[in-house]
Amino acid sequence: MVPVLPYGFNGRWLRVDLSSKSLKIIDVPEELYKEYLGGRGIASYILFKELKPGIDPLGPENKLVFATSVITGTPIPGVNRIVVAAKSPLTGTYGESEAGGFFAPELKYSGFDVVVVEGASEKPVYLWIRDGRAEIRDATHLWGLTTKETVEEIKKELREPFARIGCIGPAGEKLVRFANIMFEHRYAAGRGGMGAVMGSKKLKAIAVKTSGRSVRFYDEKKLVEIVKWFNDNWKNQPGAVSRSQYGTAELVTPLNKDGTLPTLNFRGGSFNDAVKVSGEVLNKTILVSKSGCFACPIRCKPDVKGEKPYETDPSYGGPEYETITSFGPLCGISDLNVIARANQICNAYGVDTISAGVAVAFAMELFERGIITSQETGGLELRFGSTEGMLRLLEMIVKREGFGNVLAEGVKRAAEFIGRGAEKYAMHVKSREIPMHEPRGKVGVGLQYALSPIGADHVQAPHDPSFERITQHLTALGLTRPVNRLALNHEKVRAVYYGMLWWGLEDCLGICKFVFTPHSAGVLTPNHLVEIVNAATGWGVSLWSLMKASERAFNLARAFNVCEGFAGKDDTLPQRFFEGLEFGARKGQRIDKAEFDKAVKLFYEIAGWDEEGKPTPGKLYELGLDYVVEELYKG
Amino acid sequence: MVPVLPYGFNGRWLRVDLSSKSLKIIDVPEELYKEYLGGRGIASYILFKELKPGIDPLGPENKLVFATSVITGTPIPGVNRIVVAAKSPLTGTYGESEAGGFFAPELKYSGFDVVVVEGASEKPVYLWIRDGRAEIRDATHLWGLTTKETVEEIKKELREPFARIGCIGPAGEKLVRFANIMFEHRYAAGRGGMGAVMGSKKLKAIAVKTSGRSVRFYDEKKLVEIVKWFNDNWKNQPGAVSRSQYGTAELVTPLNKDGTLPTLNFRGGSFNDAVKVSGEVLNKTILVSKSGCFACPIRCKPDVKGEKPYETDPSYGGPEYETITSFGPLCGISDLNVIARANQICNAYGVDTISAGVAVAFAMELFERGIITSQETGGLELRFGSTEGMLRLLEMIVKREGFGNVLAEGVKRAAEFIGRGAEKYAMHVKSREIPMHEPRGKVGVGLQYALSPIGADHVQAPHDPSFERITQHLTALGLTRPVNRLALNHEKVRAVYYGMLWWGLEDCLGICKFVFTPHSAGVLTPNHLVEIVNAATGWGVSLWSLMKASERAFNLARAFNVCEGFAGKDDTLPQRFFEGLEFGARKGQRIDKAEFDKAVKLFYEIAGWDEEGKPTPGKLYELGLDYVVEELYKG
Known part of the structure; x- marks a missing residue:
């Protein structure tokens, strides 16, 4: 079925059953890659087909998928993300998270497009993949180690200083529901608890190394041409230059001015001390160098070194915008050293910084409102702005100690446990904590929170300001009319829908959201992507066929959730967003619930x-999802 | 609103009111071109917005639109068709027909993207457009002339031997419901009675001449590159070579072998004497030279000279496949001279050869079944195979004489008039006569007949054999699975739907169906089309945005029909197709009605x-058709 030497993919998946300790290499037909492309496409295909509805996400029946795409490993900047997916223990929905860095190209070069891990081991193990072969190895001695320790230990014992390693920290072992998977202890597949799934399988790490490149591309010259074009042109794009200079931290200042910087658990949208946690100040204070991902010249990732008493290790990477805001303004904190320290705790123990920050802010608001007291917190005074309270609570969460054990379940479950009206302050959609983008000032972001297949997420579609001015890049996406960021009309709904297909396509292909327009830092256009896929595969795809592939994956994920019992009532926002912002430049602004x-x-x-x-049979048949129709409309 | 010097279009429409004899030049904003592109897109926009439901298509309230597109006038082969649209007097639906040749580029170069003719003149007139100016001129002396006479007369009186002229013949004047508009008396906007609309307005002709080129394109170098690529490559494409050599007549032999050559009013699918009317024989007998359209090297159009007693004038062009089959096998006739003569009568008097041929075959079947007799036919013996009967009846139709006056209404109305079960033999969908493609051997063609917005039509989507093998070009259209020509499953429905968007896009852009894949003669690919539109306009469109523009036009046309009272019951086929073919290689084959x-x-x-x-509000809003929602869901 697979051509002897396919272009763009290996045609081989590695299937690992940790219960039986068996490894299987399977060949996969080209048609599947054509329809699903990789990443979200392949992962949602596997999970929909293979997971029985209602299974425990932390049981051996769950499967953990690591998926590259047909363009992973091309030298195009930004095309390097590994997509990790499983049923999410946080949300109970289809779960997915992506990480940049170097792991995905290394995995693909080593001979596998996809790794599927199922079952569960009794003892800790790790997986070692080299040049198309794989091995399950004991990890008893690694259990309990931080991510950095794990990475170093594995490299040492394999004698492979350049192996690429994805692993969990102690939080994943302890099944913190928003535990992440860390790659090289600084690139996080952060959201939705993929690290807890890994922990539940007693899989401490996956290490990959290749000595060559197993995969070939159809038109390597064309790929190099595009890279050259990128390198020649990205500095003409002010957004890309600024992203390169300040990283995502550049957002703090403008969002604060705009009144959409989430502050004090989303009570308001501006923070008096925002300047102290801004990208400009970060660059002048704790920044020591910049890092980046495979083949990308933008290098937007900060390496930071905090000062006493909050020393930080630059190798963990520094806090990005989401982390700065969730541990900073959202908790009323303005000390970058403290935030960098929180970031390091998250990366070392392996938890999502967004969920963790929101959980702390949630606890602070409950404390200030008297819904919880120091009795429950083990004596901690959890007031907004308390740096010590924040750091201590975070440690309790990652170690599941005391009240931290409650928050380690995520704010939704914590609120249910606490009762007393706590749910009102639990900022989540489908149990997934809200990221640091205030939907009351860009309402399309609210729509993507509600309609994301994985619960609240800020990288499902370009944000509203992208739709305010019609550019060439929106034209390619079929958007011909500017629409105001506050509008919630049909133009906005269409823009968000098309936008979700576009960014969803990037998740099918394992692409960084920053490199492609209409992202403000974007350099490459949607039509470039068509060229890239065709140069990699030789297939002759178009943006039409690619968007349809993305729609296929989007509907698969949705169908997965329908089978899990999710329905219209779940596609909403926390009540707080339907009430006015309490302070900041957009004070009083709210989203109209009926609208x-x-x-x-x-x-x-x-x-x-x-x-x-629920997807109609017509839509599913259109997308070639016959098996989904059978499942959704049986009986 | 329009850039001072837009790319790809003039930004100017000519609006002609024949009732008041007023001419208006209006500026049109770029957004409109971006959303509607031209051709079907612009025409359906105008007709939906401006025609009141229920108007008489032959009354002054109807409007006749001549539309070019944003790529008309580029040097790309095949990009030269003029789209003519109005409410169809044959079907009562949105009506549209396209013609190749040289008129569309000339019109666009002269300064107008679109001409809209409304009202009706009391006396015959013609419209004269030169270099951005227009004039209504008396045509009393032209009334009653054939198309060739009209063209020659106008050129003489304007002293413009190179003017491009679209005109009606006597049939259009007499409001034959399937009267066409002839361009240079050989390129027909054939179907749906656009010539009758022109006749009802007493508009005998439109003449156009330009001395320069009013429009510029964004990247002319790129356009020339594509032309060069085309010229270098089309001879490597066997389908294109064969089309160039034999024209569409090449289809007679293979379709006859296949059992899908419509014969004896669709009773069977093979014709014993098919070889006598084949492209091979045509080339060896009556062919004298080949002609083509603007900028196209393929030159698929035959010039023929028949022998006594059926002499023909080569300047009228020769019969193409549809004409050969409708006057040949469909009527049981195997004499190419006779068929060429019928073709000339149609072109000179200005009627659609398909509808005319089907009307004759219908009458023949009624006669043979005794439903009509020589009393009604004025003594004519209308047996299948009667060459004299066919030619005489055709003359009676184009002149509305005797029984011809009944058939000039189209087979549906004729059957109603005749009664006695005649409807069973009236081969039409929505009153539009079935073209020469047998849906029982390629069932997707049946779907496009039923679902075409203009009634039965064979150029709404690629035919089933195109979907039997997955090529690069189908990949671009999002079709990843081969589907058998006889299958009527969801794969087929999807293929036809995407196919209708793709060919509908070609009608938005005024493109010949032959030059683009997946047509068997196609040379350029869907991705080439994206390049062409971008080289013309500089917009940065993608195949996604183009397909969405086509979907917009498709829904507009559908909405037009909904407003006219058309509904699900009208989307069907003549009963005959649900019964077995009576003879030929596919004897017994039928379409299952329930399926x-x-x-x-x-x-x-x-x-x-x-x-x-009926299009849902969601689909309409998605396409930015707010005004259609208002109309369809008012009250």
Whole structure:
């Protein structure tokens, strides 16, 4: 079925059953790659087909998928992300998270497009993949180690200083529901608890090394041409230059001015001390160098070194915008050293910085409102702005100690446990904590939170300001009319829908959201992506066929959630967003609930879903998802 | 609103009111071109917005639109078709027909992207457009002339031997419901009675001449590169070479072998004497030279000279496949001289050869079955195979004489007039006569007949054999699975839907169906089209945005029909196709009615239409058709 020497992919998957300790290499037909591309496409295909609805995400029935795509490993900047997916222990939905760095190209070069891990080991193990061969190795001696220790230990024992390693820290071992998977202890597949799934399988790490490149591309000259074009042109794009200079931390200042910097658990949108946690100040204070990902010249990632008493190790990487805001303004904290320290704790123990920050801010608000007291917190005074409270609580979370054990379940479950109206302050959609983008000032972001297949997420579609001015790049996406960031009309719904297909396509292909327009830092255009896929595969795809592949993956993930019992009522936002911002430049601004509900219904109709958000047979058949129709409409 | 010097279009429309004899030049904003592109897109926009439902298509309230597109006038082969649209007097639906040749580039170069003719003149007139100026001129002296006479007369009186002229013949004047518009008396906007609309307005002709080129393109170098690529490559494509050598007549032999050559009013699918009317024989007998359209090297159009007693004038062009089959096998006739003569009568008097041929075959079957007798036919013996009967009846139709006056209304109305079960033999969908493609051997063609917005039409989507093998070009269209020509499953429905968007896009852009893959004669690919539009406009479109523009036009046309009262029950086929072919290689083959109805319903769901085939608000809003929602869902 697979051509002897396919272009763009190996045609081989590694299937690992940790219960039986068996390894299988399977050949996969080209048609599957054509329809699903990789990443989210392949992962949602595997999970929909293979997971029985209702399984425990932390049980051996769950499967953990590491997926590259047909363009992973090309030298194009930004095309380097590993997509990790499983049923999420945080949300109970289809779960997915992506990480940059170097792991994905290394995995693909080593001979496998995809690794599927199923079952569970009794004792800790890790997986070692080299040049198309794989081995399950004991990891008893690694259990309990931080991510950095794990990475160093494995490299030493394999005598492979350049192995690429994805691993969990102690938080993943302890099944913190928002535990992440760290690659080289600084690139995080952060969200949705993929690290807890790994922990539940007693899989401490996956190490990969290749001595060559197993995969070939159809038109390598063309790929090099595009890279050259990128290198010649990215500095003409002010957004890319600024991203290179300040990283994502550049967002703090403008969002604060705009009144959409999440502050004090989303009570307000501006923070008095925002300047202290800004990218400009970060660059002048704790920044020591910049890092980047495979083949990318932008290098947007900060390496930081904090000062006493909050020393930090630059090798863990520094806090990015989401982390700065969730441990900073969201908790009322303005000390970059403290934030960098929190970032390091998260990366060392392996938890998502967004969920962790939101969990701390949630606890602070409950404490200030008297819903919880120091009795529950083990004596901690959890007031907004308390740096010590924040760091201590974070440690308790990652170690599942005391009240931290409650928050390690995520704010939704914590609120249920606490009761007393705590749910009102639990900022989540489908149990997934809200990222650091205030939907009251860019309402399309609210729509993507509600309609994301993985719970609240800020990288499902370009944010509203991208749609305010019609550019060439929006033209390619079929968007011809500017739409105001506050509008919640059908133009906005369409923009968010098309935007979700576009960014979803990037997740099918394992692409960094920053490199492609209409992201403000974007350099390459949607039509470049068509060229890239064709240069990699020789298939002759178009943006139409690629968007349809993305729609296929989007509907698979949605169908997965429908089978898990999710329905229209779950596609909403925390009540707080329907009430006015309490302070900041957009004080009083709110989302109208009735308008929002109407927009969600319109989204369903545009998506080809019924009134409950269930994909219709017509949409599923259109996408070639016959097996989903059978499952969703059986009996 | 329009850039001072836009790329790809003039930004100017000419609006002609023949009732008041007023001419208006209006500026049109770039956004409109971006969303509607031209051709079908612009025409359906104008007609939906401006025509009141229920108007008489032959009354002054109807409007006749001549539309070019944003790529018309580029030097790309095949990009030269003029789209003519109005409410169809044959079907009562949105009506549209396209013609190749030289008129469209000339019109666009002269300064107008679109001409809209409304109202009606009392006396015959013609329109004269030169270098951005227009004039209504008396045509009393032209009334009653054939198309060739009209063209020659106008050129003489304007002293413009190179003017490009579209005109009607006597049939259009007499409001034959399938009267066409002839360009240079050999390129026909044939179907749906656009010539009758022109006749009802007493508009005998439109003449155009330019002395320069009013429009510029964004990247002329790129356009020339594509032309060069085309010229270097088209001879490597066997389908294109064969099309160049034999024209569409090449289809007679293979379709006859295949059992899908419509014969004896669609009773069977093979014709004993097919070889006598084949492209091979045509080339050896009556062919004298080949002609082509603007900028196209393929030159697929035959010039023929018949022998006594059926002499023909080569300047009228020769019969193409549809004409050969409708006057040949469909009527049981195997004499190419006779067929060429019928072709000339149609072109000189200005009627559609398909509808005319089907009308004659219909009458022949009625006669043979005794449903009509020589009393009604004025003594004519209308047996299948009667060359004299066919030619005489055709003359009676184009002149509306005797029984010809009945058939000049089209087979549907004729059958109603005749009664006595005649409807069973009236081969039409929505009153539009079936073209020469037998859906029982390629069932997707049946779907496009039923779901075409203009009634039965064979150029709404690629035919089934195109979908039997997955090529690069189908990959670009998002079709990844081969589907058998006889299958009526969801793969087929999807293929036809995507195929209708693709060929509909070609009608938005005024492109010949032959030059682009997956047509068997195709040379350019869908991705080439993206390059062409971008080279013309500089917009940065993608195949996604172009397909969405086509979907916009498709839904506009559908919405037009919904407003006219068309619904699900009208999306069907003549009963004959649900019964077995009576003879030929596919004897006994039929379409299953229940399966077909199910496929139509699935098509609706894929299209985003409700159970009655009415576009949902979600689909309309997605496409930015707010004004259509208002109209369709008012009150």
